Amino acid sequence: MKRRDFIKTTLAAAALSVLPQVSTAANGGQMKILVLTGSPRKNGNSNILADNFIKGVTEAGHEVVRFDSAFKEVHPCIGCNSCGMNGPCVFKDDFEFVRQHIVDADMVVFATPMYYFGISAQLKAVIDRFYAINGQIHRPKKAALLMTYADNSAEKESILVNHYNFLIKYLGWENVGQIIAPGVWPAGAVNHTDYPLKAYELGKSLKLA
Numbered sequence: 664m665k666r667r668d669f670i671k672t673t674l675a676a677a678a679l680s681v682l683p684q685v686s687t688a689a690n691g692g693q694m695k696i697l698v699l700t701g702s703p704r705k706n707g708n709s710n711i712l713a714d715n716f717i718k719g720v721t722e723a724g725h726e727v728v729r730f731d732s733a734f735k736e737v738h739p740c741i742g743c744n745s746c747g748m749n750g751p752c753v754f755k756d757d758f759e760f761v762r763q764h765i766v767d768a769d770m771v772v773f774a775t776p777m778y779y780f781g782i783s784a785q786l787k788a789v790i791d792r793f794y795a796i797n798g799q800i801h802r803p804k805k806a807a808l809l810m811t812y813a814d815n816s817a818e819k820e821s822i823l824v825n826h827y828n829f830l831i832k833y834l835g836w837e838n839v840g841q842i843i844a845p846g847v848w849p850a851g852a853v854n855h856t857d858y859p860l861k862a863y864e865l866g867k868s869l870k871l872a
């Protein structure tokens with residue numbers, strides 16, 4: 664598919680989409696938040712940020728669901744286009760959970776380690792599967808990025824941050840926070856920094872509008 668066709672298909676799919684978006688205003692100020700994590704280390708640094716973020720949003724009264732990509736079965740997209748960017752996928756796997764929650768979510772959070780300057784493959788596989796629901800998720804949502812990495816380089820982290828920024832811009836989502844924790848390599852190293860507290864405070868601070 665040419666780039667122009669890709670954009671056209673996307674817009675057409677979005678126009679066809681009729682699933683109702685949960686109105687946050689009608690929901691008493693409570694948001695539905697989907698947290699997508701990407702680390703295979705259960706007690707790893709990005710999961711610690713996710714835990715703290717979830718603690719904050721829960722205390723703030725929001726509804727959170729979490730999908731730990733590395734512990735789920737999500738087949739990578741094979742580009743068969745059977746979904747037409749807005750339909751059933753040929754793979755019936757754990758992505759169904761994401762499909763079920765992301766359309767109505769008011770906010771989507773990406774929690775990932777840096778793997779070779781990018782998002783982990785486990786989380787990227789989930790993002791690529793957005794293709795089948797592309798038409799349904801081009802709607803205003805909030806988004807945040809929680810990212811950990813071993814190095815400490817503004818230039819290197821900008822690669823992953825730019826990816827996130829372009830992704831949410833393409834989807835029409837609004838960034839409401841980025842917690843980027845450099846210099847953390849062993850699982851749990853982030854506990855010796857103030858980034859878990861920052862993730863908690865970001866979650867706790869979230870409000871509608």
Ligand SMILES: Cc1cc2nc3c(=O)[nH]c(=O)nc-3n(C[C@H](O)[C@H](O)[C@H](O)COP(=O)(O)O)c2cc1C
Pocket residue numbers: 702703704706707708709710775776777778779780781811812813814815847848849850851
């Ligand atoms: C496969 C792999 C690739 C990695 N690539 C990078 C990298 O490009 N730059 C970096 O600074 N750290 C890299 N790291 C280190 C991790 O980003 C770092 O340990 C991070 O805190 C891991 O997060 P986690 O504990 O949530 O898994 C890599 C680690 C692994 C296992």
